[in-house]
Amino acid sequence: MAKKTRIVVVGGGIAGLLLVTKLGRKFRASGNTEVTLVDSSPTHIWKPMLHTIAAGTRDVHQQQVIYLAHAQDHGYSYQPGEMCGLDRQNQRIEIAALRTRDGETVLESRTLGYDVLVLCLGSHANDFSTPGVRQFCHFIDSQRQAEAFNETLRTHIFRSVARNESLRVAIVGGGATGVELSAELSRLLDIAASYGDASVRDRLNLTLLESGPRLLAAFPPRISGSSQDRLERMGFKVLTSTRVTGAQQDGFRYGDDQHVQADLMVWAAGVKAPDFMQGLGGLETTKSNQIVIRPTLQSTRDEKIFALGDCSSLHLDDAERPLAPTAQVATQQAEHLARSLPGWLAGGALPGFHFHDFGSLVSLADYDAFGTLGQFGFFKGGFIKGRLAQLSHAMLYRRHQQELHGFGKAALLWTAERINGLAQPKIRLA
Missing domain, CATH: 3.50.50.60 (FAD/NAD(P)-binding domain)
Incomplete structure (x- = not known):
């Protein structure tokens, strides 16, 4: 029996979950490739939505994706745990022991082998060692x-x-x-x-x-x-x-x-990748702990290791600076790798990634929203505000849901959210 190709994706954020969803669907029927997601949390929340969870203006239980159930539906497997090290020579990652909030050990520390490793570990605020x-x-x-x-x-x-x-x-x-x-x-x-x-x-x-x-x-x-x-x-x-x-x-x-x-x-200032990624496995990293990658999204020092989204640093030839750590970049990189990775595994070449700037949007709750339409489309570079900008901002999340679940289930989730909004308080009260 031929050995299966092991694709391990670490981090179930925007890029990681989108990638395993698409790869799981592609490889489910073939049986010669297994896709595994590793994440310390059992659930996914669209990161641009976290401020609404923090404020209590959205129901976290309606917005979260449970990895175990989603994996079953989309052809990949889920391993709970936090990556803490990398052994490039033996092609395996180290996963820290999984413990409850009270310190009880649920799973001992362990290792997980890979043939292709994709790091999608995201980022967090940078306190710049500011006292207190x-x-x-x-x-x-x-x-x-x-x-x-x-x-x-x-x-x-x-x-x-x-x-x-x-x-x-x-x-x-x-x-x-x-x-x-x-x-x-x-x-x-x-x-x-x-x-x-x-x-x-x-x-x-x-x-x-x-x-x-x-x-x-x-x-x-x-x-x-x-x-x-x-x-x-x-x-x-x-x-x-x-x-x-x-x-x-x-x-x-x-x-x-x-x-x-x-x-x-x-x-909420500054952006940096997790601290353990600094010099991880001898890979090239930035001062912000990001993995430096090529246009193919491969790390500069190991072609079997890819990095996407906020934990990566990609400086394209036609750009003044590396790509910004945004949801738009993470989404496009995941879509690009999902398209190109199967062909590369079959012996083909990896095409370079090209970023398409579709604009910027910021939503100030129900009060207002502002945005630009980027450099693509009929109204390229245009400025929008008010209800049109709010609708555009909301559609970003609905598109994310559709990519993860398909149109039918995404529509059901939206309907359930609307019904729940009529039956439950509009804010979290307890």
């Missing part, structure tokens, strides 16, 4: 962190109402996460006002701090300016060109020993 950040700040980089923040947020809201106090929130990082979370917190309290204290929204005292000269630095300036103007009209304080020097129990220090008071602090 790890001790006092929340991060919104994973489902677990988003849910932990929401639990703390609800405690602070109840305390604010009971004591007739302000709810002081400070967010560091004027990227998409910081900007969209700010708006979502406003929406949460607008809705919460209908469940009791009508003045609860007025209690929100929110400050957004950004070290760069403008918000949303990866977006066109017009989107940055429009978003800041809208946040300020919502009553928020926006501080740009402001470098935070430390975090403490009652807020952030910045600039020349100035201070922003806060009861609840979020760090």
Whole structure:
């Protein structure tokens, strides 16, 4: 019996889950290739949605994809665990012991062999070793962190109402996460006002701090300016060109020993891949722990190892800088590799990846949205706002669902979400 080709994909984020879904479907009938997904979490959440989970304005249980069930439906297998090392010589990855939150060991540490390894480990905020950040700040980089923040947020809201106090929130990082979370917190309290204290929204005292000269630095300036103007009209304080020097129990220090008071602090600045990836297995990595890859999406030092999405760094010949760590890039890279990998395994050549910029979108909850249409399509380079931009932003997630589940099931999921929205509270209350 011929030996099966083992494709191991580490990380079930946007790129990883899309890739195993497409490869699993392609190879399910052949029987000569097995596709395995490794992830420490049992579920997938579309990362651009995490700020709504953190705010409690979406039902996490309706939005999550359970890997084990999805794997059964789409022809791949799922291995729970967190990658912690790489043995390139013997072509295997090291997986850390899996433990419960109480420290009980569920699975011992183990290794998993591969013939092709694809790293899709994503990224998280970079605290730049700023004093106090790890001790006092929340991060919104994973489902677990988003849910932990929401639990703390609800405690602070109840305390604010009971004591007739302000709810002081400070967010560091004027990227998409910081900007969209700010708006979502406003929406949460607008809705919460209908469940009791009508003045609860007025209690929100929110400050957004950004070290760069403008918000949303990866977006066109017009989107940055429009978003800041809208946040300020919502009553928020926006501080740009402001470098935070430390975090403490009652807020952030910045600039020349100035201070922003806060009861609840979020760090959403910077981007870097997981720390264990720095120099992983002798692979070439950046200062942000990203694997440096070729246009074929292969690592520069091992053709059997690929990297996609935020944990990779690809500098295309016609670009001024490496591709940005965005959902759009991760999606296109996963689609490209899903198309090209089967032919390469059969002895063909790997085509180079070409990025198509379809624009940028940012949604400020139900208040507003702004976007550009990129360099493709009839209205290339156009600026959109309001309902059209909000619809375009919502369709990004619906497209993601369709790619994962197919049109029929994606439509059923959307219908179930709409029905549940009529029967359940619009925000998480407990």
